[in-house]
């Protein structure tokens with residue numbers, strides 16, 4: 324069977340951050356299932372007239388699978404739209420496994436993750452030489468379990484750049500965990516709410532003050548918490564080797 328189902332990363336919100344490929348697929352699709360909590364209705368506006376459109380927030384995995392299987396059996400093309408990039412926190416694996424069980428092929432179209440949209444809003448490089456060359460993408464345990472070896476207090480030991488998804492409603496617990504892991508109260512922290520949307524909010528603070536700032540702003544979802552020295556590294560500027568005059572490489576002899 325030829326590919327009929329596309330898992331499409333639709334970026335952080337701003338329709339202009341959709342890839343050309345994603346837009347093309349949405350325009351061609353017969354059936355669109357989209358994560359309505361994080362994908363702008365404007366993006367579904369690219370659908371052709373007569374396309375069948377479903378909002379996924381209220382659907383179960385079984386209902387989503389039924390819609391896809393039925394459409395594929397009828398020879399119709401399905402675009403399953405996910406926010407950001409489908410590769411992180413998208414619950415895509417369970418959908419792929421369900422399609423595997425039905426022998427249905429699929430393809431994944433990458434998108435701009437909210438991680439990078441947020442870094443852009445912060446005008447920050449997540450990997451600053453001599454501060455951190457590692458980015459930990461994680462979340463705190465909520466209803467979704469997190470393996471004990473990945474507890475925030477354990478990850479804190481690395482002092483790497485941290486991007487904490489799906490956790491802003493538990494900001495007190497996030498800070499308590501990071502502090503228990505050895506972070507000092509003056510460690511730079513930031514929260515980006517709805518990066519690239521019109522109501523985007525950016526808070527820059529320290530671990531000592533971020534809880535109060537988040538609560539005062541009323542942010543309880545759709546945000547990433549960033550922690551790490553990269554947030555203040557412009558003040559203690561270091562240079563990469565890549566653009567250093569003395570660093571020769573294949574493109575600069």
Ligand SMILES: C[S@@+](CC[C@H](N)C(=O)[O-])C[C@H]1O[C@@H](n2cnc3c(N)ncnc32)[C@H](O)[C@@H]1O
Nearest residue numbers: 335407408412436437488489517518545546547
């Ligand atoms: C279900 S996950 C989807 C992540 C998505 N796959 C991605 O790559 O951005 C939803 C979480 O992603 C983050 N998120 C999604 N869109 C965001 C945005 N525009 N600004 C800030 N955080 C966002 C928040 O942590 C939110 O709780």
